[in-house]
Amino acid sequence: MSDPHAPDEESPEPPPETELPEARSRRWQLWRSPADQPTWARPLLLATAALAGLAYGWGIANAGVETFYGAAARSMSGNWHDFIFGSFDPAGTVTVDKLPGALWVQALSLRVFGFHIWALVLPQVVEGILTVLVLYHAVRRLAGPVAGLAAAVALAATPITVLLGRGNVSDSLLILLLVLAADATSVALSNGKLRWLLLAGVWVGLAFQAKMVQAWLVLPGLAAAYLLAAPAERWRTRIGHVVAAGVVTTLVSLSWMTAVSLVPAHDRPYVDGSTNDSVYSQVFNYNGAVRLGGKPLTPVAGPIAPFLVTAVEDRQILNFASASVKPSWHRLLSGPFGLDGGWLLPAALLSVIVALRRRRDRDQQGEPARRDPGRRDPGRQATARRDPIRAAIVLWGGWFVVLAASFSAGTYLNSYYIAALAPALAGICGVGVSLCGPPPWPLRVRLTMLVACAACLGYGWYLLGDAALVPAWIVPTAVVIFLVAAGLLLLAPALQERLGSRGRLLIPVLACASVIALPASASATVVARGLGPFDTPFESSQISEATTSFAATWPTLTRFMQAIEQQQGGHAVVFGTDTSAQAAPYILASGLEVLPIGGYLGGVPAPTLATVQSDVKNGSAELFLLPIRPASPDPRVRWIEAYCTQEPVARTARPIQFAFYRCPQSAQAAPTPTGGG
Numbered sequence: 001m002s003d004p005h006a007p008d009e010e011s012p013e014p015p016p017e018t019e020l021p022e023a024r025s026r027r028w029q030l031w032r033s034p035a036d037q038p039t040w041a042r043p044l045l046l047a048t049a050a051l052a053g054l055a056y057g058w059g060i061a062n063a064g065v066e067t068f069y070g071a072a073a074r075s076m077s078g079n080w081h082d083f084i085f086g087s088f089d090p091a092g093t094v095t096v097d098k099l100p101g102a103l104w105v106q107a108l109s110l111r112v113f114g115f116h117i118w119a120l121v122l123p124q125v126v127e128g129i130l131t132v133l134v135l136y137h138a139v140r141r142l143a144g145p146v147a148g149l150a151a152a153v154a155l156a157a158t159p160i161t162v163l164l165g166r167g168n169v170s171d172s173l174l175i176l177l178l179v180l181a182a183d184a185t186s187v188a189l190s191n192g193k194l195r196w197l198l199l200a201g202v203w204v205g206l207a208f209q210a211k212m213v214q215a216w217l218v219l220p221g222l223a224a225a226y227l228l229a230a231p232a233e234r235w236r237t238r239i240g241h242v243v244a245a246g247v248v249t250t251l252v253s254l255s256w257m258t259a260v261s262l263v264p265a266h267d268r269p270y271v272d273g274s275t276n277d278s279v280y281s282q283v284f285n286y287n288g289a290v291r292l293g294g295k296p297l298t299p300v301a302g303p304i305a306p307f308l309v310t311a312v313e314d315r316q317i318l319n320f321a322s323a324s325v326k327p328s329w330h331r332l333l334s335g336p337f338g339l340d341g342g343w344l345l346p347a348a349l350l351s352v353i354v355a356l357r358r359r360r361d362r363d364q365q366g367e368p369a370r371r372d373p374g375r376r377d378p379g380r381q382a383t384a385r386r387d388p389i390r391a392a393i394v395l396w397g398g399w400f401v402v403l404a405a406s407f408s409a410g411t412y413l414n415s416y417y418i419a420a421l422a423p424a425l426a427g428i429c430g431v432g433v434s435l436c437g438p439p440p441w442p443l444r445v446r447l448t449m450l451v452a453c454a455a456c457l458g459y460g461w462y463l464l465g466d467a468a469l470v471p472a473w474i475v476p477t478a479v480v481i482f483l484v485a486a487g488l489l490l491l492a493p494a495l496q497e498r499l500g501s502r503g504r505l506l507i508p509v510l511a512c513a514s515v516i517a518l519p520a521s522a523s524a525t526v527v528a529r530g531l532g533p534f535d536t537p538f539e540s541s542q543i544s545e546a547t548t549s550f551a552a553t554w555p556t557l558t559r560f561m562q563a564i565e566q567q568q569g570g571h572a573v574v575f576g577t578d579t580s581a582q583a584a585p586y587i588l589a590s591g592l593e594v595l596p597i598g599g600y601l602g603g604v605p606a607p608t609l610a611t612v613q614s615d616v617k618n619g620s621a622e623l624f625l626l627p628i629r630p631a632s633p634d635p636r637v638r639w640i641e642a643y644c645t646q647e648p649v650a651r652t653a654r655p656i657q658f659a660f661y662r663c664p665q666s667a668q669a670a671p672t673p674t675g676g677g
Contacts, residue, residue, distance in 0.1 A: 049152070056125040056128045060122065094272045098287060099283065139396075139430045141183070150429060158343070171211060174214065178207050205251065220398050223245075224394050257279045339522070341422055439505065578625075609636045624663065
């Protein structure tokens with residue numbers, strides 16, 4: 001019989017109607033699941049990603065943005081010199097006090113679309129959506145599509161994930177790159193090919209550009225999973241692969257830092273966060289060791305501007321509520337950190353227990369064959385070692401444990417930092433769901449799921465005790481879902497059979513809905529209230545007002561900067577001010593040069609006093625906005641206060657007060673004051 005697929009030159013062309021089904025099939029290929037996955041996998045995953053994108057992107061035109069990072073991104077979008085070196089201000093005086101990896105993406109968005117709040121936040125929305133998609137694949141490779149979809153849903157429902165996607169902080173890119181690294185590691189665990197483990201090292205190295213040393217904290221989990229479950233039988237081979245990936249990670253991580261260090265100091269901005277203009281000092285001291293043992297504002301580059309200290313003490317800074325929580329072993333289990341990302345901890349813990357018990361049961365089943373040394377089965381041992389479920393638990397559990405321990409011990413912790421725990425927590429919960437197997441479930445599985453539902457509901461109820469504004473509908477809704485799910489879980493098998501195959505699907509669906517009911521409700525309130533990374537679900541209106549959206553003040557700041565620029569004529573510097581923190585909203589609103597004296601905290605020696613005097617002498621700078629209460633000991637500020645004319649008070653935010661100083665060109669000849677400021 002001839003092959004029906006063989007070409008036949010004499011056969012006529014098929015009529016157009018026969019091509020329509022194939023064309024329609026190609027159009028729908030993006031929606032349809034691949035052949036190796038259930039038909040429901042891709043549609044549900046894409047629906048989950050779409051809902052996540054809607055939550056992240058809702059109202060981004062009025063999103064609450066961090067002005068310091070936003071100002072740096074706008075400055076970097078103006079020219080390629082500032083872009084490459086991560087300059088904070090348009091004139092390239094000082095850098096941002098972090099590595100600029102995430103800001104590069106934001107700056108490119110602003111360069112393409114122009115300056116808009118939505119253009120600044122758009123990269124984080126895209127990164128959040130991609131993280132949901134990649135997490136599905138990373139978990140599915142080891143635990144199956146059910147686990148992957150459950151992990152994606154859990155991640156999308158976690159409030160801190162939604163909060164993070166609605167702002168402009170760098171953690172969203174960090175998390176995407178680390179999940180890509182976990183995905184590459186999962187592939188390496190499946191096929192044993194070194195190139196995938198090396199790719200994981202590249203992803204971690206790129207993540208280092210976004211959040212520095214924090215990116216390396218996932219390496220123990222990735223390495224442990226590979227050493228345990230990689231296909232290579234010899235320990236020496238697996239260790240060699242891990243070492244090679246570590247070398248790649250180090251090279252990629254340090255590449256930009258090394259390149260910048262080789263550029264002469266006069267050809268680049270001064271490195272903020274250092275006293276010696278060293279990006280290595282910025283990364284490993286200011287953003288490394290100090291984070292573990294310092295205070296929220298630790299002087300590593302000279303005296304801190306006193307008005308910043310006052311702002312901290314008077315709670316006039318963003319995220320103070322979480323930054324002031326003391327280090328402890330239970331730091332992440334309650335308060336703002338628990339409300340942000342702790343909802344699924346009971347389900348994750350139970351998943352780990354079930355997975356380890358499953359492994360123990362399998363080991364016990366193979367024990368008789370191992371009691372006789374002469375009957376050792378290398379194949380059985382290799383299979384036990386390479387158990388993908390155990391590998392997944394080690395990978396995601398190692399990620400979670402190391403990061404959680406670091407966050408619990410670190411002195412300074414913004415609440416959005418713990419977003420890095422969310423993928424690991426979701427991955428563990430996804431593995432736990434896969435261990436239940438397909439319904440109908442035996443009694444043991446149903447009782448385990450019932451315990452998970454009850455524990456998550458009880459823990460969520462406990463977390464709500466730290467909340468200020470909890471809508472009245474949230475707890476009753478969660479309780480009703482739990483009661484319905486519990487009733488279905490406790491049904492006798494005979495009664496479950498009467499539900500039919502589709503009816504029985506309600507049992508796992510409602511059980512999972514019961515677990516995520518409270519975090520999903522918290523995420524819904526986040527979107528409804530327009531909150532962002534510096535907020536916490538159910539926070540008070542007073543705290544929300546303290547994190548007022550920059551978009552609300554943008555028109556006022558823009559008009560102010562336009563008026564000042566017109567008054568200043570041809571001055572290259574519209575005005576100077578004490579610290580980059582003070583200059584940030586003005587640069588973000590206008591894109592004009594506001595000279596930041598002393599970097600983010602005020603302690604770096606850039607610009608120098610001689611530079612300030614030179615700028616005044618040659619007419620580049622004339623106006624300075626400085627705090628007059630509390631007074632600053634900075635010699636640059638004292639010189640301006642002593643030899644320039646103070647104008648009427650510009651702004652009062654008790655107990656902090658600011659005033660403008662106008663400096664005539666003749667002030668440059670005045671000596672440097674030596675007395676107190």
